[in-house]
Amino acid sequence: MTTTDMPRKVDAGRGRAVRKKRPSSSASGGLRRAVPATTLLWVLAALYGMPVLWFVLSSFKPAGDLFSLPLTLLPHDPTVSGYKAAWDSANFSEYFINTTIVCVIATILTVGVSCCTGYALAKYDNKWLKVFFVGILATTMLPSEVMLAPQFLVVRDLGLYNSLAGIIIPAVLTATGCFMFRQFFLTVPDELIEAARIDGARELSIFLRIMVPISRPIMLTLAILSFQWRWNDYIWPLLMLNDPDKFTVQIGIQSLVGAQNINWSLVLGGSVISMIPLIVIFLVFQRYVMNADINAGLKD
């Protein structure tokens, strides 16, 4: 795990003040204070970690051992048969590929479109932009859940029903993404643009050659968030997809637990598989997630 280098990076942007957060205690009082704080921290961490740990360890038990008493934390006889069963029998590999396609394409489009919009909102002054900015604000007020039925009809009438495009395209507009880029570009000095204009650069090439490259950290942050939103999406794919060949992972898992008799071995294996991509991405890129200004956060 790369967790050890986290605090340094997370604190990096916040300056030195962070480090001396609380008044420092004397050397002798240090331990006396460290013990209760550390104990509380780790009791809480254990409380939060336990469900996942139990779930993941259970997934390594053979189907016959899942319910055998007494329950044991560690599998006696670790096996990946649940994973194999999930991967093969429930078309899981297909769902996995579908979800990956949706996530990758939606993320690329979301980042690109949000970057353009955020830049325009930050660096141009135009009354239509102001109108549109209010419009984007409105999308955060009116979550897609309350427009399920009409949105479904629109997407159906556009001929996107039962296609992965029907999940991808409506997801590209995100207020969060536009705000993140807008906030970033507001901090970029206008002199940079002015200088490029004086050198005769055209507007769009200023954007593509100068602004896009310097916004790379925001791109990465939004990409991670977008990937997570799409990977975890449930209700919209459920509405859009009718054909089991096109199901996403979340629908696949839900259809397994919705069954009359739950095959827990299958469900556990499938669920753990579905967690892996996000956890890997998080562990690799956690400083971008931890730093994300997710205040506007919100919507997907």
Add this chain to the structure above:
Amino acid sequence: MTKRAPDVSASPPRRRSKYTLAPLVLIAANVVLFALFFVWPAVIGLVYSFTNYTGVGAFQFVGLDNYQHLFGDSTFFDALTRTLLYTVLFVPLNFVFSLLIANVLVSKHAKGVSVARVFFFIPWLLSPIVVGVLWRWLFGENFGLVNYVIEKLGGSAVPWQSNADLSLLVVVVAASWAWTGFSMLLFIAAIKNVPVSYYEAASLDGAGPWRQFVSITLPSIAPTSFIVILLNTIHAMKEYPLFASLNSGGPGTSNNLLVQYIYQTGFKSGQIGYASAASFVLMLILMAVAIIQLVVNRRVENR
């Protein structure tokens, strides 16, 4: 809000009209998406809520019939009250735990903060479907770890799935567990922005940790607290996937929430018009929540 840096706004006003094409090209894609997937659905949704549209074929305007039916529909009211109950339970629980954890995480006395943070954060990464599956596994009535531990300690198995209230409680706990990571991040950022000198001054005056928390931290992070409450309230009002995978709104239909109600009337029974009316009621609630919080927030900030 779109105000530019002073040096630019000081330049001659004619510059303004000089750049219309470039920004319009840049926002074009989002404008199209906004019109197609937001404006159009919002308009037809409002229109359909006054019709008996079923998704196909012709429809008639029925005036306020849908809304009248809705208020006489006990299933809708059950879903609404259950949603409100869920929200009222989830929001404070999430608030207390994420604030507590954020405070422990910024404490310089606690050891292993960077590793522990991952434990709080991973649940937020998991999809609501997986969170539901996971807690269903933990709280199984006959096989779950929780009941096993309770029985080991001498208690008797608790009907986590077949009692409607307990079933809701499990979802509340699962949701606060899953959402702690998000609220916690917001709190951490807010707490770190409180000037250190406040604490130093308070400490010189002999204020203990609890006193410092109540008198300095809590008031200083009030704006963030409002954001956390607002976001969590809105999130809770539209919860669905977690219920779908944890107990399918069960036992029976006792924990069907609003979004599930909309989904079922709109897509299972094909009553698009009626479902649209229900959606607009949900929307009005969400907007009311947002407006109340904005007003309260402004009042607090002006004080």
